[in-house]
Amino acid sequence: EIVMTQSPATLSVSPGERATLSCRASQSVSSNLAWYQQKPGQAPRLLIYGASTRATGIPARFSGSGSGTEFTLTISSLQSEDFAVYYCQQYNNWPPLTFGQGTKVEIK
Amino acid sequence: QVQLVQSGAEVKKPGASVKVSCKASGYTFTSYYMHWVRQAPGQGLEWMGIINPSGGSTSYAQKFQGRVTMTRDTSTSTVYMELSSLRSEDTAVYYCAREFLDIVATMAGFDYWGQGTLVTVSS
Numbered sequence: 001e002i003v004m005t006q007s008p009a010t011l012s013v014s015p016g017e018r019a020t021l022s023c024r025a026s027q028s029v030s031s032n033l034a035w036y037q038q039k040p041g042q043a044p045r046l047l048i049y050g051a052s053t054r055a056t057g058i059p060a061r062f063s064g065s066g067s068g069t070e071f072t073l074t075i076s077s078l079q080s081e082d083f084a085v086y087y088c089q090q091y092n093n094w095p096p097l098t099f100g101q102g103t104k105v106e107i108k
Numbered sequence: 109q110v111q112l113v114q115s116g117a118e119v120k121k122p123g124a125s126v127k128v129s130c131k132a133s134g135y136t137f138t139s140y141y142m143h144w145v146r147q148a149p150g151q152g153l154e155w156m157g158i159i160n161p162s163g164g165s166t167s168y169a170q171k172f173q174g175r176v177t178m179t180r181d182t183s184t185s186t187v188y189m190e191l192s193s194l195r196s197e198d199t200a201v202y203y204c205a206r207e208f209l210d211i212v213a214t215m216a217g218f219d220y221w222g223q224g225t226l227v228t229v230s231s
Contacts, residue, residue: 055219
């Protein structure tokens with residue numbers, strides 16, 4: 001099973017600032033990585049797939065990068081609606097599909 | 109528009125079973141695999157398994173083997189997830205999620221999710 005590790009667990013950022021979230025895989029997942037955003041009481045929403053491709057309707061301030069075992073989600077200028085928990089997920093080698101434990105982006 | 113509508117919250121006693129439904133609309137039901145993901149209170153996301161709505165074939169996470177059964181009813185465009193021998197650790201929100209296919213029709217995450225079904229296991 002591929003273990004996904006996200007860091008940091010919590011990120012405190014001021015509105016308008018840049019946020020950088022990391023995700024590491026225990027073995028290579030190529031570019032088969034997705035990012036999700038989850039707000040309290042809501043289902044997750046697909047942001048990025050293929051490590052760097054934005055899903056339909058996702059604003060350009062969200063960008064993904066990386067391949068192999070190291071990945072980054074960057075939010076270029078945080079808006080109020082971006083404060084949420086973010087999860088990475090690998091789909092390169094499954095079952096099982098595996099998620100990171102999440103990074104909470106909170107208001108500084 | 110694509111919608112996945114799940115059944116309502118359940119309260120079960122330890123040892124019982126629960127069956128959660130997920131009704132799909134707005135797309136061709138048999139064209140997309142469906143997954144189940146759960147989330148314990150305050151915790152992360154955990155993949156449980158997948159069902160092919162076309163043929164009904166399934167694959168389950170090893171953790172749930174022997175306790176989970178996923179089925180579908182093509183006449184109502186509904187998938188079901190049944191979890192048996194419930195214990196307190198199974199208290200969670202259960203989601204169905206449609207498999208997203210990228211431009212080359214390869215699995216690339218989940219693009220639509222149900223609203224979630226809270227299952228509480230308590231004596």
